[in-house]
Amino acid sequence: MKDGETKVGTWKARFLLGLFALGAFILPYITGLIIEYTRIKQWELMGFTPEQTRAWWRNGFWQQSEAIRWRAARFGPDDAFSWKRMAFIAQDAKEWREAKFDVAGAVEWRRFAFEPPEAAGWKTAEFNVGDAVAWRKYGFGSLEAKRWRDAGYSPLSAADQKRLRGSP
């Protein structure tokens, strides 16, 4: 500014301001779209359609490798999300689902450190988690516990009797 001040026309100033405002929105938006498009193409290489990709993203699976792990365990994005939210990894979730547990049930049994097949055994023997914990505490497996329970014993009395007699 040689002369100390330079006058800009009002309309020109407004136009520049408007252009700047538009650019401030359009540029990040277009950049975002390009990134999204590129990523969708990357996911397509691993067999995800654009709709499926968006569904995985919507459920918080941003890493392709993670989505692949869940998909390999035969989970859809919604299902995977509900298991992942409760801190299950894909393989564990698969094991629990194969043992016929839903997320809530799996969380309950896992809290007491039951493995899926073990929990399934207790469930099949018609024990709830609390009972299973009590019987396990005395060293009983599900089948043995069922025999003692069916014979009318509590875990403590069964443990005493087991020491004396061995079986109900």
Added chain:
Amino acid sequence: MSLASASFSKKAKAATLLLCASLLLAAPDVDGAKVAPLDAQEAQVWRQHGFNPEDAAEWKHVGFSPTEGRQWVQAGIPYAQWADQWRGEGFSPAQAKEWVEKKVNVYTAGDFRKFGFSNREALDWIGNGIRSGLRAKEFRDGGFSEAQAGLWWKREFFPDQARLWRDAGFGVEEAIEWKYGKKKTHYMHGGVKGYSWPVYSVEWARQWKAAGFSSAEAKQCLHFNMGFDEAVHWTRAGFELQGAFQWKDSGFGPEEAKQKRAVGLTPVEAEGERDANLRQSGDEILSFQSDIVLHPDSTVTVTETIEVKKRPDGAVQGCFKRVFPEQTTLWHSGESTRTAAPSYRLIGVLKDGGPARYSTEKDSWGNQTICITAEDGTLRVGTHVFTIIYMTDYRLVELVDHDEIFFDVMGQYLGMPVNEASATVYLPKGTDLIFADGYAGPRERKYFTAQVKEADGGDQVRYAVTRPLKPEMAFQVSVGFTKGAVRPGLMKRIAYFDRQAGRILSAIAVFMGGFLIVLIYFIAVWRRVGKDPDRGSVAPQYEPPEGISPAMMRYIVTGGRLDEGTVAATLVKLAQCGAIKIAKEGNLYRISRIVDSSAVCLPEEKAFLEGIFSRSDSLVVGVKHASKTLRSVTGPLKDILQQEYKKYFETHSHYLWRILGLLVIAAAGGFFFLDLPIRGRESWPLIVYSGFSFIVLCMMLIVFYWLLKAPTEVGSKITGKIEGFRKFLAVNYEKVRASGERPETDAPPFLEKHLPYAIALGIDSEYVSIRAKSLEWYAGRPGGFSPYDFTSSLKMRRKVVGQPSRMTKPERTGAGL
């Protein structure tokens, strides 16, 4: 990319997608060949066979007639390209139909055909789960039927393995049982779960199976270190394998054990009878009871009640010793999880229910030993009951789905047998017991019973060892419980890490503590002697400070460094004095002595002059040899400059030595806390600590040296004057350059006079010196003398690869002080 942004503007999105679509459309056709449309007549024929013109064109393009196309469509293959693949693999529509109905792809079908399977056979193999022609062939060659092969294949046996196990007489399930050990799960980084299990060979399995052992027995023998021949020997002597282990652990061979058993003795009874005489002569522990209380912060309070029978010639000499090891190994599922370095805090020691006299000492291995006697300092023959209460930590094994406490009840070698041992583990309230496991007896044996009790304060497990323990035998308990109730705090975890890492954190903390003290001392010293005196305002100086040669000025400006600038400034000064002549010959400079006029020079200049012309009266600068000469003759100059420099700057090196001493003491203090790599300890903590302290020490010394160096009163004045002179020269040299559009105008004579100082101060004097065609002391081609070129030609420093030369073109504004 935020999903929210995707819904902002449909138009913008459509535009982008349109752009992308157009790019995709613009891409060349993948197949390369274009499908030619049919003419009307052809289209009519194809229509009669049920094809629309577009499909018909496709079928025709890949070489099918309308009739053939119809056959393929009827076979359930409605696409021309697909039909072409089947045809390419040699299938007719009818043959392909059978495969397609079984949902077999064309390449699998082709694979089976390649290995000589008929359609029917291949479909049978596929129906049994073998979808590879190659594998099916291998199984068939190995004499497996489709059904048999399917069973082996489903259990992940490859054909060659399956044949080996089958030929050794194993069925599929049996082979699985013998081949694999216990499966173990590992959680790996990145949310992946891995499995591992031991694998046993078919030869090993065949041998043990042939001798009548089950896979579990064979694996147990392997685990308990009982060889095949030994196991056979015991079974031939009429022992079940579990009984054989017990007899063996009691120290009996098969024949002896047979005799003892024949008279109705159990292994423990037989052992007791045999050792009765032995026991009479030595000390023994009649009973050892340990109460282990696990607290929510993962610390453990242990109360040991030890009943010792002391005999005259026993091992207990003077006092009863109990050793607390510095390191212990935590185990989980038979595998070592980590080596822990627990801490111990003695709470109380009793003897026979009353106060005891005791002392503690630490051996060179870091183990702590408590030595207990009676009040009078002796330990008489007889039975004594010692009670030791202490607190320890680092016994928690934290796993993904549960936690465990692992505690070595007997601990370090007791040196005497234990008749009865028991332990009770008290879990904190809120935990639920998962399992009670452990080891008692020799090598991973489980000679114990565990009884669980639910109490208001939390679950309890009482262990009772079922056999006497010899001195070398172990008693360790492992209790699993649900996560959540036991959680070490952050400080505990840091302390654990510190101990685990050879107390490197403690060592660094000590060093940093010492460093902090040194820093406080340094700040005090710096405030007293290191602060530069206030120079006040810098007035322009029209002459260089009196008695300051260009070389000295350069030396001061560069903070005590002798470089090409120093030499160049000195040579130009000598030339101006008439002592030498500088001549440019091609790319080289020749410096010749013309007259002995050293009287006009300052002492450092004189010394330099004597140095360079000690052997001959001329020197060619720019030749390797001359550079070497220059480097070798700057010694006397440097000595004088250094001596002079001390008048102007004080390094306060005596303070620096003190600080170095204190830092070394601080670093050495850290070493005292560090677990040194002796007796099996790892060496990395020492290496890391040494590296860390060395780097900190060096860095701090450099910083301290730089900060402590300060000008003296004289030096402060001189630097002020030099700065004033620099400003004066810079302005004037710049002024001449600015008026350089009129080259006919000569530069003021004082600028030529002060050329050595301009070089010393790094002021761009090129314009003046090059224009000065009549320099008496310079003989060269027309165009004058270039200080930059001359300085560069001196090349004082040996050029190191990757290190830029210090000879840079001077800045136009000159170097600051």
